[in-house]
Amino acid sequence: MAKYLLKRLGFILLSLFFIVTITFFIMKAAPGGPFASERKLTPAIEQQLNEIYGLDDPLYKQYIDYVISTAQLDFGPSFKYVGQSVNGIIKRSFPYSFILGMEAILLSLSIGVLLGVIAALKHNKFSDYAAMVIAVLGISVPSFIMATILQYIFAIKLQALPVAKFDSFAHTLLPAIALATTPLAFIARLMRSSMLDVLNADYIKTAKSKGLSKRVVTYKHAVRNAIMPVVSYMGPLVVGILTGSFIIEKIFAIPGLGNEFVESVTNRDYTVIMGTTVFFGALLLVSILIVDIIYSLIDPRIKITGKGE
């Protein structure tokens, strides 16, 4: 187990190195720069700014400097917000994104799995069709449309929930629902088909033939086996929630990390782009590792060992 974790950690660091390298050069290749704006700076001032931030160094030196400071977990100062470090920006805005993301993940998992199980148990009956209509709608309606519809109904018409900002639990509901809709629908469909498969499995017959009640057969024998595909979907789910949050945070004016990320790209705020990209990358890689570990805990056939590929 320890050997396995060490190995995975090595892979994560290697992946992060590639992410840093590729992002760095693509970003540099893009036209424009942090100090390019409508109001032209005098060459002398621009020269001075470039010197301060090290932008006049040759590219390879900038790259090496960046890799070294990143390895020390220092993402440098922001170019646009004077006096703020990238670390500070991440520290300030990530908690918002984290709460939003976790809420969305919990929501899509719990309701998605529940809908899927109900649909499978009531196969080809009304509840099944109802759940699947919800699922198809959820998959086809993009999150930003969902967000505006939710805002219109719950915030403007019913005045039940706040339309934007992120101050209390009530503020988190609409963005979390909007963010969760698509993955929720996907999980419901996944769970339904997997559950239908499992319910036809021989070991379900064995469980019934022992005289176990339908409830015990469903929850102790069927759901645990049927949930495997959902667990493997957790990796892509985290990605979907992350990228989805870029848009949702913008719509609901949430000062989260996704918002900062989008801003930094339009601002050509080099260090913030790099810092947030690396941070998101690390987050994603770690969550995939966690999913793999969860998978091995649920399915005893999957063994975690350091050996062999």
Add this chain to the structure above:
Amino acid sequence: MSRILEVNDLSVSFQTYHAEVQAIRGVNFHLDEKETLAIVGESGSGKSVTAQSIMRLIEMPPGEFVDGSIMFAGEDLTQKSEKQMENIRGKEISMIFQDPMTSLNPTMTVGKQIAEALIKHQHMSKKEAHNQGIALLKLVGIPNPEARINQYPHQYSGGMRQRAMIAIALSCNPKILIADEPTTALDVTIQAQILDLMRGLQEKVGTAIILITHDLGVVANAASRVAVMYGGKIVETGTVDEIFYNPKHPYTWGLLGSMPKLDGSHETLQAIPGSPPDLADPPKGCPFVTRCPHAMKACKEHMPAYTNLSDTQKTACWLLDERAPKVELPESAIVGGTTVHG
């Protein structure tokens, strides 16, 4: 010997999108205490539906009891509620299935799977059930049961999994064990071991066994009586000796003829030409008529009644009618003395 199970005129159908499939059509048989009854027939003859009807494992709908009764301990199982059946399944009647590779839950330890029935029916504590589980694994011949009980099914071989299934099925000393092709998915040496084990445990526990199979070798080895099923009906029934040495139904002849012989008298295996009838549109007369080499006009139009050949042997065939021409037992169906009880 007293009767513990009596199946009377049982008919089970399945509603499909296209038609009603009459999987079994008026099946009659009984089971005495501590005996082994083999139900033999090819795929689609209704063996498994019969077995699962007794256990009430058939999803209803699409399945339904059209007619008949299953009398167990004086009560009709077809009339029981799901809750009442839960107290019969695993406790009074239990079942083992064809493929041990898929019939155990892959995410649960074998010990827990054995314990479930014990906790439910014998009201044992977890600890007691665990210890009883070890004793059961020992009983079915799994070496090192103290360690094996905490393992998962994928850590067992196929033969061991079937042994574990037998341990689960026999855990509450059921009166009836239904074994649905218990050795079909196992290789030949393991088959013999599993059959020996079942026979040994039957003596110890005193369970009656319904053995469902298409393998006549298994029948000769394990059963005392045989019911031959075809097209959703029992076409012939009798003791093992009667069925092997004095078969009267052409389908039984075909089955015996298609069994490989040890003496090498047949170079190639004899198959029964044709395929079983479509039970969505069952034939009016004898279901075997399209494949029977001795088919007559009457066979097409009317289902033959049973002719009692002895106290134990009954055959439904028009050839036994006094107006029918005499047909000799074909040579291929003659069983050499060495193959039975081998």
